[in-house]
Amino acid sequence: MADLRTTFMGLQLRNPIIVASGPLTADIDSLKKCEEAGAGAVVLKSIFEQQIEYVAGKDSEKASEFVGYSDFVDAYKTLSKDYYINQYLELLAEAKQKLSIPVISSINCISIRTWEEFARRFEKVGADAIELNYYPLASNSSVPGEKVDKEAIAFARTARRAIGVPVALKIGFEYSSISSLLRSFEKEKIDGMVLFNHFFRPDIDIDKQDVCGGQAVSNPTEYLESLRWIALMSGELKKADLAAATGVHNGETVIKMLLAGAKAVEINSVLMKNGLGAIATIICQIEKWMADKGYKAVSEFQGKLAQERMHDGEYWERTQFMRTLRRS
Numbered sequence: 001m002a003d004l005r006t007t008f009m010g011l012q013l014r015n016p017i018i019v020a021s022g023p024l025t026a027d028i029d030s031l032k033k034c035e036e037a038g039a040g041a042v043v044l045k046s047i048f049e050q051q052i053e054y055v056a057g058k059d060s061e062k063a064s065e066f067v068g069y070s071d072f073v074d075a076y077k078t079l080s081k082d083y084y085i086n087q088y089l090e091l092l093a094e095a096k097q098k099l100s101i102p103v104i105s106s107i108n109c110i111s112i113r114t115w116e117e118f119a120r121r122f123e124k125v126g127a128d129a130i131e132l133n134y135y136p137l138a139s140n141s142s143v144p145g146e147k148v149d150k151e152a153i154a155f156a157r158t159a160r161r162a163i164g165v166p167v168a169l170k171i172g173f174e175y176s177s178i179s180s181l182l183r184s185f186e187k188e189k190i191d192g193m194v195l196f197n198h199f200f201r202p203d204i205d206i207d208k209q210d211v212c213g214g215q216a217v218s219n220p221t222e223y224l225e226s227l228r229w230i231a232l233m234s235g236e237l238k239k240a241d242l243a244a245a246t247g248v249h250n251g252e253t254v255i256k257m258l259l260a261g262a263k264a265v266e267i268n269s270v271l272m273k274n275g276l277g278a279i280a281t282i283i284c285q286i287e288k289w290m291a292d293k294g295y296k297a298v299s300e301f302q303g304k305l306a307q308e309r310m311h312d313g314e315y316w317e318r319t320q321f322m323r324t325l326r327r328s
């Protein structure tokens, strides 16, 4: 029997498959099914700072139609905010009570500070770790890249100070120097980085000639950017762990990520498309490959193809389709 155990940010996982934050981790029944289906850990659906602020704002607007006292309206806003946070805390507490695999809570952060309060409360309820979903789109052309990076580092510092349990940052790759940023996150003692999130992207409906939501789920070929950066950085980061996300749809891709040095993978789209049974299929594929190659434990091949461990590791830096001496 292959030993699929791995650790991610100090959490012991029975296998590297983490169900990513999303619709499948939004309620207790589905979370229990993830565990039964064989997941190594789950990341709860993110609590959205922006949404809470918005809904609480709307609720208090309604309240102000009936009551003219601004103190009351402010208090109502706080109550409304608390209501949504409490709902999330109840889900987390129940998940901790009913599941035996690690439960990671998740916050979608828009500002540097306001989410700290949520994180502390999640920690008290027993979250095994907290994943911070951080992605300020650099759309303001008057803000230089350096400032965007500095803010990301300041964000990591705040997160580390505020949170006692392991912290993962789930980020995108559109930074001027992702390698330098990951090193800075490590210096700030961030325990894990999830490379990369698959964000909401607007599209255009040409019939209506209007904007609409782009395809939400990923394709099975979308893993290559994560693979490259995991291979480039897994050997260089000495303390922080990397998990792969986006486009991991089958056992073959999980094996690639592990060879590149990932400690775990986060999956969502394949489960949304094919159901939670996909976890067992992926695990079987990994076990079969390990048996074929004579590996008994994941640790025997994890990071084998990380840049630092290869004699021609610069291959991972290649970006152009020119002919090379070694590989096509």
Ligand SMILES: Cc1cc2nc3c(=O)[nH]c(=O)nc-3n(C[C@H](O)[C@H](O)[C@H](O)COP(=O)(O)O)c2cc1C
Binding pocket: 020, 021, 022, 023, 045, 046, 047, 106, 108, 133, 170, 196, 197, 198, 216, 217, 218, 219, 245, 246, 247, 248, 266, 267, 268, 269, 270
């Ligand atoms: C419908 C939907 C909802 C999602 N909700 C969240 C969320 O609340 N928080 C988060 O960090 N990521 C969220 N994600 C991103 C997923 O966690 C995951 O990172 C992404 O889908 C890429 O992985 P995949 O290729 O396996 O789908 C969502 C994705 C989808 C498609």
